[in-house]
Amino acid sequence: MTPFEAQERRWEAEINRRMGQGDGLEFTLAHFAKSVGADANDPALISFFNNLVRSTAARRIEACRCPLCASVLPANTVETLASCPYCQADFQQEGVEITVEYFYRLEGANSRDIRWVIVIHGMNSRAPWQEEFSWQIANRLRYSAPVLIYKYGWATIDVLITPLHRRLARRLGDRIRIAIKQATGSERPSKPDIIAHSFGTRLFSLILEDPDFQDLEFGRVITAGSIVRPDFDWSSHIESGRVEAVMNHVGGKDSAVPLAQYTIPGAGPGGKVGYASMSTLNVSNPQFGHSDFFVPQNLRTQIAEGGLWYDFLTRPLAHFRPHGAFVPALKWQPACWPVRALIRTLLYVVFCVAGPLSWLRRKIDP
Known part of the structure; x- marks a missing residue:
């Protein structure tokens, strides 16, 4: 490689870095x-930047500044300006001329702020990660981002019954609608970002499918330890604007997700094999089990600046290709229905016996 080629690669790498982070897109050549x-x-x-402009990867912008206070002067009025509208200096009297400066603007998307987040936890979770997550959002990010951690109460044997899923999903949808109304009243965006884990991913998918909640729209969605079916139609929700983007964080050592389709109606191993929708991003961590995403040290790493969750929630996604990203290798097919039917029949018998105890458990400790 020649010295010229090496320096061009450095310039291209810096351009790609800025495009990927959505930061520093406008700058002077200096x-x-x-x-x-x-x-x-x-x-x-x-010449390198001239080529960028010719290829429409960048725009050259002419800016005129006051030579005394360095303020950028209003466009299309420079020829008629006799004095600076900011420092009131008379150019002729001061014996100075307006300074012309050229900027370059890369044709990429800017980074975004995390404005507020709704976290939907897994079954019966009371782990300290909930407080840890709120603390990390408040203290490690650069913005004030309220966190609503939705707790739908104890779900035990009733996860075997689809109507009970829908009842829990409706409660969640109603709570999200109230939260969105409160957020817009506080001049926050109407689209919260979503982080859902385990059974919480199932409830969120039911909200997206429920026509009663078609008015709810969401920002970026992270699913962790997902039990959503791999063939769930995320693409239609993204294309319609109901969801901005989806990242499926997969645990390579997750032993709970593969069992979901046998025990929970409507569930599937999305958190193990990935989502088939090309509109989604699947990212695997081979060391994570079902709940390792929320171990405090892992959570701190993911939500800190430069962490996977932080980058997904803030960076433009056109150039976002994190380590561990993958495309499912094979088309997923549900397990043999007689096997699923047999297992669920046995579990329904258990439900009939344990159902009253489950109801009592929720009454004692909702």
Whole structure:
């Protein structure tokens, strides 16, 4: 590789970094040259940016500044300005001329803020990660982002019954609708980001399918330890604008998710084999079990700046290709229905026996 090729690669890498992070998309040639250790007057660097402009990967923007206070002057009025509208300096009297400066703007999406988050936990979770998550959002991120951790109460043997799933999902949908109304009243966006775990992913998928909640729209969605079917139609919800984007965080050592389709009606191993929808992003961590996403140390790593969850929630996604991203290798098929039917029949017998105890459990400790 020649020295010229090496420096061009450095420039391209810096362009790709800015595009990927959605930050620093607008700059002067001098600022860019400083960041890559180059000379702003280098003809090769100037030619590099001329090529970017010709390929429409970047735009060249002319800006006029007051030579005294350095303020950018209003566009389309420079020729008629006799004085600076900010510092009131008279250009002719001061013997100065307006400074012309060129900026470059990369044609990419800006990064986004995490404005507020709804977390839907798994079954019967009372782990300390709930408080840890709120603390991390409040203290490690650069913005104030309220967190609503929805607790739908104890779900035990009743997860075997589909109508009870829908009842829990309706309660969740009603609570989200109230939260969105409160958020818009506080001048926050109407679309919360969602983080759902285990049985919480099943409830969230039911909300998306329920026509009574078609008015609810969401930002970016993270599913962890998901029991949503791999063939769930995420694409239609993304294309319709109800969901901005979906990342499915998969645990390579998750032993609970593969069993879900045998025990929970409507469930599937999405958190093990991935989502088939090409509109979603599947990311695997081979060391994680079913709930390791929320172990405090792992949670701190994921939500800290530069962590996987932080980057997914903030960065433009066109260039987002995190380590562990994968596409499901084979088309998923549900397990043999006689096997599923047999297991569920046995579990329904258990339900008939344990149902009253489950009801009593919820009454004692809702």
